[in-house]
Amino acid sequence: MTTTISGVSNSHPEQLTDAGRRAADSAGKVSQQIADGHGTLKRLDDGWQGSAADAANASANRTFTDQQKVADTLRRLQWVLTDGGSQLSGTKNSVTEGVNTLKQQGFQVADDGTVSVRPGSALDVMSKKNPVIAMQLRQLTAANSVKLKTLLARFDSQDRELADAIRKATDGLNPAEEKPKDPNTPQPPPPDQPKPTTDDTDAPVPGPDAKPGDPGYKVPHAPGDPAEVPPKPGWKVDAxxxxxxxxxxxxxxxxxxxxxxxxxxxxxxxxxxxxxxxxxxxxxxxxxxxxxxxxxxxxxxxxxxxxxxxxxxxxxxxxxxxxxxxxxxxxxxxxxxxxxxxxxxxxxxxxxxxxxxxxxxxxxxxxxxxxxxxxxxxxxxxxxxxxxxxxxxxxxxxxxxxxxxxxxxxxxxxxxxxxxxxxxxxxxxxxxxxxxxxxxxxxxxxxxxx
Known part of the structure; x- marks a missing residue:
């Protein structure tokens, strides 16, 4: 589907940043539930021993693990939505401001971003009287058309990238339910050696991660407008x-x-x-x-x-x-x-x-x-x-x-x-x-x- 001026103008990317804030709030609530659960379990451990206590511990820890996955997913979603909403808002503002300015100057803008002189405007009258002005206006409309269409393409690209980032951020949050196994299906033999249960070569630093300065704190991409001036030669913006x-x-x-x-x-x-x-x-x-x-x-x-x-x-x-x-x-x-x-x-x-x-x-x-x-x-x-x-x-x-x-x-x-x-x-x-x-x-x- 082609991105249009009206489509961009009627979009509401600010709702994405609002959704990001709600995701952050939800992540905080889940993290608090985990902390409360650990506290309750610790108090139970102090006065409850035996096989039943071990089973309760194992069940609770599985729940904590599942809750942590939800909290981590919500935090990823927060960063994705906040950053994506900010980028789309910046591009939308550039499109709408550009269109409004052109209309005030006597141009008209088609929904696909094509700019032309508005019939009957002062620019139209001058172009009909002066061939030099007419040529200059043709060049100007062509340049502004390229600029607006580039912004429309950027909005479309940002929207697609955001959709992909959302899918990746939420991947695994709602895994497909497994079908019941056929009891008659032959089971593979047990392995000779147990497989390693952990591999931390791609893990973050262990420790608290709730606030800036914590060992495992993930510094987000702070919401801000994208740059409209291209990087200079020798600059890198995609490490x-x-x-x-x-x-x-x-x-x-x-x-x-x-x-x-x-x-x-x-x-x-x-x-x-x-x-x-x-x-x-x-x-x-x-x-x-x-x-x-x-x-x-x-x-x-x-x-x-x-x-x-x-x-x-x-x-x-x-x-x-x-x-x-x-x-x-x-x-x-x-x-x-x-x-x-x-x-x-x-x-x-x-x-x-x-x-x-x-x-x-x-x-x-x-x-x-x-x-x-x-x-x-x-x-x-x-x-x-x-x-x-x-x-x-x-x-x-x-x-x-x-x-x-x-x-x-x-x-x-x-x-x-x-x-x-x-x-x-x-x-x-x-x-x-x-x-x-x-x-x-x-x-x-x-x-x-x-």
Whole structure:
């Protein structure tokens, strides 16, 4: 089915984000039921022993396992619905705003996105009087037609991807009922050796996962508008979040897995070859898969790939609406950042650090830098200062602040990934991305989380 202007205008993607919030609420309730059940079982265990108690324990634990599957599915569904609804809302807004603007200017827009001059409009009158204007209008209508049809195709693609993501998120939640087995069917002989019951080489870090900073906490893709400006050459916005680095032997959660990720992010491929310095990697560590807080920060930032830069946007909890720059950044106001949601550079670093560690460094580069480095119990230590950045001394997860002639740490912040690469956001309308690290714009100051 072809996506049309009317179809997009009449869609309600905001209902998806509402459904995501309801899924999150339901997941929280199920998790609370599990916790309450464990507490009840513990109290029973204290005063009840024997075969009946063992049977009750086994039955209860099976129930807890089933409930945990439901809670995990609801959390996956929350992230999928929230992210998908946000993307579709952003595209819908671009379509409707574009159509309204064109109509105000004297154009008409067909349902398939084709733009033409509205008969009887001032543009129509001018085009009939002046061949040059007529030619310019033909070029303009063709360009706007391409733009609108591209947006319609994007909406259709996002819708299909969301449907697929929903299917994957809910896969296994309602498995098909098994048919009763024929008692006369021959049974296979028992195996000679018992099969391993666990394989944790693809498992997250064990431990609590309810809030930012917990060992197994899964940092979501924070809802924000998608970028409408394409990434620049050398930028990467499609790295894959993985449990183990590609090409490396799978490892369970712990130091061995963390070290493999450090090696990979520092440019060493699984086959022993070295990537060129400044080349963004194809993968990054999922925050819940690693124990090193610095690796978690990298993963938390990379999880936001594709989200739009907006001046003044972002907080420890996610993407926020932008703010009028009021002359501080004329380009931000030209790009209407105040009408979009997303992150600016310090909003991204605040979100990534808080979601990965539970520590909130505050908003604004000139605020974060002293907050993170002041006092005996400081969150981090300054490991490099100077007129330019020396990436050979950096580690994945280091936080880089640039003065840029705007006072201490006043210009910009980026998170170091390794091998001369940073993850950051730096220009209105463009996406969160990884790129070759900027070594100028100094003095620079590098903070390493403790």
């Amino acid at each position: 894959k979040g993985e449990t183990n680095p590609p090409g490396y032997p799978p490892q369970p959660p712990g130091e061995a897995r963390d070290q493999n990720w450090r090696d990979y992010l520092n440019g060493k491929n699984g086959d022993g070859t070295q990537r060129p310095a400044g080349q963004p990697p194809e993968a990054y560590p999922l925050p819940e898969a690693v124990t090193d807080k610095k690796l978690k920060i990298v993963g938390a930032a990379e999880n936001q790939q594709g989200t739009r830069y907006v001046w003044g946007g972002g907080s420890k909890d996610g993407a926020t609406s932008g703010a009028p720059a009021k002359g501080t950044d004329p380009y931000a106001d030209k790009m209407h950042d105040y009408e979009h949601t997303g992150f600016d550079c310090s909003g991204l670093s605040e979100y990534a650090i808080y979601q990965a560690t539970g520590y909130d460094p505050g908003k604004g580069t000139s605020v974060q830098y002293p907050n993170m480095t002041a006092g005996a119990g400081a969150f981090g230590a300054v490991v490099q200062t100077g007129p330019t950045l020396d990436t050979s001394q950096l580690q994945p997860g280091d936080v880089i602040y640039y003065d840029g002639g705007q006072g201490v740490a006043g210009a910009h912040v980026a998170i170091y990934m390794g091998n001369g690469v940073t993850v950051e956001t730096n220009e209105s309308g463009t996406p969160v991305h990884s790129q070759a690290a900027t070594t100028s714009n100094g003095p620079v100051r590098v903070v390493r989380p403790n």
